[in-house]
Amino acid sequence: MDFIDKYAxxxxxxxxxxxPKILLALVVLIVGLRIVKILMNLMRNALNTRNVEETLSRxxxxxxxxxxKVVVFISVFSILGVETTSFVALLGAAGLAVGLxxxxxxxxxxxxxxxxxxxxxxxxDKIQSMGRTGNVKEIQIINTILTTADNKTVIxxxxxxxxxxxxxxxxxxxxxxxxxxxxxxDSDIRKAxxxxxQIMQEHPKVLKDPAPFVGVEALADSSVNLAVRPHCNPDDYxxxxxxxxxxxxxxxxxxxxxxxxxxxxxxxxx
Numbered sequence: 001m002d003f004i005d006k007y008a009x010x011x012x013x014x015x016x017x018x019x020p021k022i023l024l025a026l027v028v029l030i031v032g033l034r035i036v037k038i039l040m041n042l043m044r045n046a047l048n049t050r051n052v053e054e055t056l057s058r059x060x061x062x063x064x065x066x067x068x069k070v071v072v073f074i075s076v077f078s079i080l081g082v083e084t085t086s087f088v089a090l091l092g093a094a095g096l097a098v099g100l101x102x103x104x105x106x107x108x109x110x111x112x113x114x115x116x117x118x119x120x121x122x123x124x125d126k127i128q129s130m131g132r133t134g135n136v137k138e139i140q141i142i143n144t145i146l147t148t149a150d151n152k153t154v155i156x157x158x159x160x161x162x163x164x165x166x167x168x169x170x171x172x173x174x175x176x177x178x179x180x181x182x183x184x185x186d187s188d189i190r191k192a193x194x195x196x197x198q199i200m201q202e203h204p205k206v207l208k209d210p211a212p213f214v215g216v217e218a219l220a221d222s223s224v225n226l227a228v229r230p231h232c233n234p235d236d237y238x239x240x241x242x243x244x245x246x247x248x249x250x251x252x253x254x255x256x257x258x259x260x261x262x263x264x265x266x267x268x269x270x
Contacts, residue, residue: 025079032072040065060113111158112141121168126175126234128167130156149238169234174207177230177240181248182223184258189216189224192257196228199247205240206230223260 044061116139121127125136127146132154134146144161146154169175183192193214200212210231217227228248232240252259 021080025076028079029072029076032075033069036065036068036072039068107159108142108157111160111162112139112143114162115139115144115158116141120166121170125168125170126237127169129161130164132156169237173233174210174231175234175237177232177237177244179228179230179241179245179248180217180225181228181245181252182220182225182259183252184260185224187224187257189226191255192226192252195251195255195257196226196248199244199251200228200230203230203240203244203247205232205236206244207232222262 040061043064044058047060115121121136123136123139126134127136129144132146132148134148134152134154136144137147137153138145140158142158144156144158146156148154181192181196183189196214197212200206200214201208206212207230212231213227213229215227216224218225228244230240230244249259
């Protein structure tokens, strides 16, 4: 009987000593997880209000949620009397090691987050970045995928894209096509300008506003160079480029206006 009373007393003492801590830990765990869930929903709603991509919104809210849950569990262990200093130091060392090992990927990840947040371009835009030009096919969290005019797939790392120059041809809804047409010095400049302007005005893919432009660009060594400047939709760029240039050659030939090629006149002195 004394043996039973002894261990019963020990159990009662332990219950009196640890029961408040266990109850407090349970309360902190339940309330903490509920608060984390509320914060995750608030963050997701805030990101959706700013029209952030759904993929990024879900990823960021889940990431913040896991970090907050780690804090909650560390707090619970601390309440129960578990030493958490070494555990936190271990997590910090592991995080540092992973960060150093994946610093390139983390830079690309950060670049992807910035692209999805600030939207310098979106899927379908025609852009130029890192010396590559194409239409944005997909924006991933690590890479941006372009499709070029010759139907090649180009994968660009987001870190390099955000740290470099980005030219977005689609954001203004139009793009200017820069062409240069040379005519001979004895040709009628005014007539040539009228013909070139007529070519652009009659082309179905050349925009009326802004109006196309023709002007003398340079008095070159063997030709008078005329700047031909039509505007078009970004997707029509190459159609306008090739068709207008071809029509310039055909129309000027029909009008008797020559397009000279480089030549050298040699005069012999006796």
